[in-house]
Amino acid sequence: xxxxxxxxxxxxxxxxxxxxxxxxxxxxxxxxxxxxxxxxxxxxxxxxxxxxxxxxxxxxxxxxxxxxxxxxxxxxxxxxxxxxxxxxxxxxxxxxxxxxxxxxxxxxxxxxxxxxxxxxxxxxxxxxxxxxxxxxxxxxxxxxxxxxxxxxxxxxxxxxxxxxxxxxxxxxxxxxxxxxxxx
Amino acid sequence: xxxxxxxxxxxxxxxxxxxxxxxxxxxxxxxxxxxxxxxxxxxxxxxxxxxxxxxxxxxxxxxxxxxxxxxxxxxxxxxxxxxxxxxxxxxxxxxxxxxxxxxxxxxxxxxxxxxxxxxxxxxxxxxxxxxxxxxxxxxxxxxxxxxxxxxxxxxxxxxxxxxxxxxxxxxxxxxxxxxxxxx
DNA sequence: ATTGAAGTGGAATCCTGATTCCGATTCTAG
DNA sequence: CTAGAATCGGAATCAGGATTCCACTTCAAT
Numbered sequence: 001x002x003x004x005x006x007x008x009x010x011x012x013x014x015x016x017x018x019x020x021x022x023x024x025x026x027x028x029x030x031x032x033x034x035x036x037x038x039x040x041x042x043x044x045x046x047x048x049x050x051x052x053x054x055x056x057x058x059x060x061x062x063x064x065x066x067x068x069x070x071x072x073x074x075x076x077x078x079x080x081x082x083x084x085x086x087x088x089x090x091x092x093x094x095x096x097x098x099x100x101x102x103x104x105x106x107x108x109x110x111x112x113x114x115x116x117x118x119x120x121x122x123x124x125x126x127x128x129x130x131x132x133x134x135x136x137x138x139x140x141x142x143x144x145x146x147x148x149x150x151x152x153x154x155x156x157x158x159x160x161x162x163x164x165x166x167x168x169x170x171x172x173x174x175x176x177x178x179x180x181x182x183x
Numbered sequence: 184x185x186x187x188x189x190x191x192x193x194x195x196x197x198x199x200x201x202x203x204x205x206x207x208x209x210x211x212x213x214x215x216x217x218x219x220x221x222x223x224x225x226x227x228x229x230x231x232x233x234x235x236x237x238x239x240x241x242x243x244x245x246x247x248x249x250x251x252x253x254x255x256x257x258x259x260x261x262x263x264x265x266x267x268x269x270x271x272x273x274x275x276x277x278x279x280x281x282x283x284x285x286x287x288x289x290x291x292x293x294x295x296x297x298x299x300x301x302x303x304x305x306x307x308x309x310x311x312x313x314x315x316x317x318x319x320x321x322x323x324x325x326x327x328x329x330x331x332x333x334x335x336x337x338x339x340x341x342x343x344x345x346x347x348x349x350x351x352x353x354x355x356x357x358x359x360x361x362x363x364x365x366x
Numbered sequence: 367a368t369t370g371a372a373g374t375g376g377a378a379t380c381c382t383g384a385t386t387c388c389g390a391t392t393c394t395a396g
Numbered sequence: 397c398t399a400g401a402a403t404c405g406g407a408a409t410c411a412g413g414a415t416t417c418c419a420c421t422t423c424a425a426t
Contacts, residue, residue, distance in 0.1 A: 002372095003371095003372060003373070003422085003423055003424080004423080004424095005373075005374095005422070005423070006372075006373060006374095006423090009373085009374085029412090029413065029414085030413075030414060030415085031376095031413080031414090034375090034376090039374080039375080040374060040375035040376055041375075041376065041414090041415085042373090042374060042375055042376065042415095042416085042417085042418095043373075043374055043375070045414095045415065045416080046372090046373065046374075049415095050414085050415080051414070051415090140358075143358060144354075146347065146348060146351045147351055147354045147355040147358060150341050150347060150351055150352065150355040151341070151355050151358065151359065153340075153341045153344065154337035154338050154340055154341030154342075154355075155337050157337055157340040157341060157344075158333050158334070158336045158337030158340060159337075161336065161340075164329065164333060165329060168329045168330055168333055169333065171327075171330045172330040172333040172334050172337075175323075175326060175330060175334065175362040175363055176334065176359060176362050177362070178361075178362040178366075179358040179359050179360070179361040179362025179363070180358055180362070183361075185402095186392085186393055186394080186401095186402060186403070187393080187394095188392070188393070188403075188404095189393090189402075189403060189404095192403085192404085212382090212383065212384085213383075213384060213385085214383080214384090217405090217406090222404080222405080223404060223405030223406050224384090224385085224405080224406065225385095225386085225387085225388095225403090225404060225405055225406065226403075226404055226405070228384090228385065228386080229402095229403065229404080232385095233384085233385080234384070234385095
């Protein structure tokens with residue numbers, strides 16, 4: 001039913017939006033996204049009712065990918081590693097993608113919209129990894145989910161901001177994770 | 184020379200702006216600031232050429248306070264504690280004050296405006312505390328300033344965002360700081 | 367090849383604030 | 397107490413962007 005060119009354009013918009021929103025965050029202009037997609041603003045709006053909707057589409061997709069990865073790690077049989085790997089993945093993934101801040105914020109609380117479900121999933125995924133890691137003695141037992149989420153958020157936000165000299169981010173993260181290990 | 188009432192109004196504006204910008208960040212409206220100050224927008228503009236200027240005035244003042252505290256801690260003769268205390272102070276101070284994000288960002292890099300000098304001072308202050316703490320064996324020797332700044336920024340940003348259940352922030356920060364201690 | 371529905375481009379419109387302007391009000395020096 | 401300067405207040409002006417509209421293309425089913 002859907003016209004082939006329409007589908008193609010939708011893709012182009014999505015890709016352009018991902019790039020532009022990633023670089024500039026929510027403050028990016030719809031015009032810019034349209035230009036980069038090689039399309040008129042009107043077309044962008046035909047596919048996504050609003051800037052917010054476009055943004056959500058992108059974030060939702062990305063979070064789904066992360067959730068899939070979390071599931072995979074959970075079943076990897078390496079609980080001691082899985083938690084740290086996922087934590088790192090999220091932070092690295094956030095680096096340079098300003099569009100994530102809100103996603104993380106949402107994961108924290110914010111029962112807004114339908115994304116609430118996704119946020120809950122994310123929390124659960126992290127909680128699972130955390131528990132198993134603690135069970136395996138890889139993470140200090142006094143660390144609870146809320147604290148982990150706060151740290152994850154902080155790390156992600158820091159990673160998104162400014163460009164650090166090579167290695168700084170990795171080392172910072174390493175220190176942070178060390179703080180989560182048993183004494 | 185300056186009219187007494189003008190001085191008073193300037194103060195009112197400053198106080199109101201501090202409150203409003205603290206709660207809502209840069210997105211706060213000038214109208215709101217004026218209303219809270221019990222003054223017309225025009226008056227706000229008579230004292231501060233632009234929203235940015237008003238914002239800078241506030242941040243600059245606050246950072247100066249922090250610098251003073253840093254100096255005091257440096258001379259306290261408690262290097263083992265000073266570093267952690269200051270780190271904590273900055274984060275706690277940032278909690279709920281959305282206006283700081285940018286200040287911290289600036290402290291990171293951003294040679295913008297005259298604030299560049301202040302940013303440099305802040306970096307130096309932290310560096311001093313860090314070195315002494317390491318000298319005293321309270322902080323792992325492989326932690327360098329850039330990493331510390333990244334962590335400080337992340338922690339501050341996380342603290343500013345959303346409201347966490349009581350204690351979460353403190354515990355998160357405790358874990359983070361544990362990661363900076365020698366093994 | 368033909369045609370009406372679906373899709374497109376991008377100028378025009380709307381909205382939301384920041385900033386400007388200026389007549390009305392205080393101050394305060396004399 | 398009085399005049400002139402310094403301030404005020406807040407309506408009017410501007411500007412930046414999101415969103416809407418619609419005449420004009422493209423599709424693709426027939």
